[in-house]
Amino acid sequence: MAKVEITVNGRATSAEVEDRTLLVDYLRENRNLTGTHVGCDTSQCGACVVHVDGKAVKSCTMLAVQASGSDVQTIEGLAGDDQLHPMQEAFRNNHGLQCGFCTPGMIMTAVDMVNRLGPKLDEKTIRAELEGNICRCTGYHNIVKSIAEGAKQMGKGMKKAAE
Amino acid sequence: MYETSYSRAKDASDAAKKMRAADDGKFLAGGMTLLPTMKQRLAAPSDLIDVTQIKDIDDINVTRKEVTIGAGATHAAVASHAKLMKVCPSICSLASHIGDPAVRHRGTIGGSIANNDPAADYPAAMIALDATIVTNKRKIRAEKFFTGMFETALKDDEMIKAVTFTAPKSGAYAKFPNPASRYAMAGVFVADHGKKDIRVGVTGASSDGVYRANDMEKAMGGKLSSEALDGCEVDEGAMLSDIHGSAAYRANLVKVMAKRAVDAAAG
Numbered sequence: 117m118a119k120v121e122i123t124v125n126g127r128a129t130s131a132e133v134e135d136r137t138l139l140v141d142y143l144r145e146n147r148n149l150t151g152t153h154v155g156c157d158t159s160q161c162g163a164c165v166v167h168v169d170g171k172a173v174k175s176c177t178m179l180a181v182q183a184s185g186s187d188v189q190t191i192e193g194l195a196g197d198d199q200l201h202p203m204q205e206a207f208r209n210n211h212g213l214q215c216g217f218c219t220p221g222m223i224m225t226a227v228d229m230v231n232r233l234g235p236k237l238d239e240k241t242i243r244a245e246l247e248g249n250i251c252r253c254t255g256y257h258n259i260v261k262s263i264a265e266g267a268k269q270m271g272k273g274m275k276k277a278a279e
Numbered sequence: 280m281y282e283t284s285y286s287r288a289k290d291a292s293d294a295a296k297k298m299r300a301a302d303d304g305k306f307l308a309g310g311m312t313l314l315p316t317m318k319q320r321l322a323a324p325s326d327l328i329d330v331t332q333i334k335d336i337d338d339i340n341v342t343r344k345e346v347t348i349g350a351g352a353t354h355a356a357v358a359s360h361a362k363l364m365k366v367c368p369s370i371c372s373l374a375s376h377i378g379d380p381a382v383r384h385r386g387t388i389g390g391s392i393a394n395n396d397p398a399a400d401y402p403a404a405m406i407a408l409d410a411t412i413v414t415n416k417r418k419i420r421a422e423k424f425f426t427g428m429f430e431t432a433l434k435d436d437e438m439i440k441a442v443t444f445t446a447p448k449s450g451a452y453a454k455f456p457n458p459a460s461r462y463a464m465a466g467v468f469v470a471d472h473g474k475k476d477i478r479v480g481v482t483g484a485s486s487d488g489v490y491r492a493n494d495m496e497k498a499m500g501g502k503l504s505s506e507a508l509d510g511c512e513v514d515e516g517a518m519l520s521d522i523h524g525s526a527a528y529r530a531n532l533v534k535v536m537a538k539r540a541v542d543a544a545a546g
Contacts, residue, residue, distance in 0.1 A: 118285060135285040135327070136317075158315055162381065171355075171384040177314050178385065181285045182307075182329065228380065247461070248379025 120184040124149065125193030133180050140164045142180035143190055151191040151220045155250070162249030165221040165228075166190045172228035174248070191220035194227070202269035203227050203262075212262030214253035225249050226263040227270075235271025237264055280314075281323040287332045291415040291440055294330050298436040301326035306438050308351060308390035311382050330438060331387070341366055344446040350389025350439040354378070357388060369450035369544070370408070373400050373468070376454070378461070389439040395488055397428045397519065398462040402489035404452060406480030407468035410444035428488040448473045449503070451543035453536040454483065457523055464524055465532035467492075469540040475501025479537060484529040486519045495537055503545040505538035 121130040124147055131146050143149045143166065152175055155163030159177040166175045167189040194201040203226050206212065213219040229237065229245045237245075242260050251259060285307075288294035298304045304326035307313060316322040330336060336351035341362040348357060357363065358375035377383060377391075377400055391401040392412065405412070405421035412419045414437045424432050433439070447470035454466030463483030471477050477499055479492040492511075499507045513533045518526035 134282070136280045136283050138280075157318070159311070159382065162379070165381055168384075172381045173384050174381045177311060179285060179310070179314070179327075182310070182331075225380065232380075245380055248381050 118181045118184075120180050122180070122183050122185075123187045125189055135179070135181055137180045138176055139166070139168075139178045139180045139183050139188070140175035142183075143175060143188070146180075149190050149192050153217055153220055155217065155221075160248070160250065161218070162221040162225060163218050165224040165249070167224060167228060170231065172225050189224075191224060194223065201227070202273060203230075203266035206266030206269060207259075207262040210258050210262040210265060212254070212258045218249060218251045222246075222249050222251065222259055222263075226266055229263065230267045230270050235267045235274065237267045239264070280317045281320060283317070283324055283327050285327045285329065287329045290333055291330075291438060294328055294333065294438050295415055295436045297326070297328045298438075301328070304328055306330050306393070308387040308393075309353065309385035310390075311378065311386040312390065312394050312396065330389075336389075336440070337387075338441075339363060341446075345443070346446055347441050347443045348388055349441050350393075351387050352389075354383035354386050354388070354391075355380070358383065366446035367408075367450065369447075369452055369468070369470070370404055373404055373452040376400070376456075388442060392424070392442070393431060393433060393439055395425055395427075395429055395431050396462075397485070397488045398457075398464070398466075398483045399489075400452070400454065400463055400466055400482060403466050403468040403480035403482035404470075405442065405444075406489060406491050407450065407470040407478045408444040408447060408480075409470075409472070409478055410442045412439055413441045413443060414439055422491060425489050428486065430488070445472070447471055449544045449546060451540045453539035453543060455532050455536055465529055465536045467533065467536040467540045469503070469537065469544045471503055471544055477501060477503065479540075481533055481537070484513075484519060484533050485517050487517065492533075492537065499541070503541050505541040505545075508534060508538050508541065511537075 153163035155161035159174045164176040302325040305324035307327040307329045338349040340347040354374040354377045410421045412424045450470040452468045454463040465484040466482040468480040479495045482489045513530040515526045515530045518529040520526040
């Protein structure tokens with residue numbers, strides 16, 4: 117057993133877990149944060165994407181003990197008290213989801229994309245950056261549209277915050 | 280995943296010490312191959328020794344043409360390093376096409392070359408760039424380092440600290456990714472070091488893992504010319520053959536990728 121101390125969505129958490137516990141299982145089973153999904157469990161599909169120290173990673177392919185001492189953000193940590201994150205809002209506005217299973221990972225990947233590459237994203241870039249996220253309903257078209265709009269809205273937010 | 284015991288190494292000698300004390304230990308870097316392998320129960324190390332917290336293990340240093348990449352440098356870090364991009368853009372480009380963004384945030388160059396997956400991208404670059412693998416014990420030239428599929432010259436308690444190389448005059452990597460997994464079915468790295476020294480590293484295709492294509496180098500005679508490769512025959516007998524591609528198909532791919540890489544390197 118190992119003691120892990122992880123800041124999850126801004127809150128300090130700690131627990132005794134088996135060394136082999138995956139980060140995604142820590143989040144879902146231990147923290148009851150079930151927004152992070154397990155799709156393929158082989159690091160292909162991206163349903164489990166969370167941010168560790170500000171970077172998108174696949175939480176099914178990281179041990180909880182590896183994340184000890186880190187800041188983790190999950191889909192639950194994106195929205196404000198009564199307001200969706202601009203990327204979540206964009207997915208809603210553009211019908212960027214159907215069954216919704218891949219959506220938390222899509223959104224965490226999309227936010228990471230904007231954080232790294234800025235708010236002006238062309239279609240080609242978005243599609244290339246979605247390499248590690250699989251959706252089996254939408255055919256990606258509306259997801260790409262959602263991300264483009266969400267990125268733009270995030271850009272406006274960044275500009276506003278700077279002013 | 281079977282039970283395992285995780286610890287973090289403070290420095291390279293601590294890592295080696297922990298490894299010697301372990302029953303059947305493995306060094307853990309990004310874990311992008313090791314953890315999936317453990318989840319499938321194809322590997323069951325008694326101990327995982329995390330080397331990513333070692334000070335400076337992820338440093339990238341570029342001094343004029345001399346490049347040092349710490350073993351813990353992630354693919355994302357290599358892909359986006361501004362100074363490295365100036366002297367050796369080909370390795371940045373190679374790193375930017377490994378896996379996907381989330382995988383590139385975790386996977387490391389040290390982990391990739393220590394694992395020596397026959398379809399890994401970095402080993403081809405190490406061979407073509409004539410890189411030196413620096414471990415806690417010694418320095419090993421890339422050609423002596425890769426000894427066969429999933430095999431390297433590393434001893435049990437030996438860990439990679441960094442790789443070093445001199446940036447070539449020009450270089451390029453061309454790969455044909457498997458359409459589903461995106462792993463290289465054939466990937467060729469070509470580096471022109473000047474003074475008629477061109478090196479060609481081939482990954483993804485051979486049943487013996489990464490190799491240096493001496494015949495292609497000879498055929499070019501020190502000049503980047505894809506036409507010079509027309510007469511080269513890639514030995515089918517040495518190629519992998521599976522549901523993704525026959526040996527003959529892969530042999531052809533090696534030549535096609537080599538020509539593309541040579542053209543790209545010639546600019």
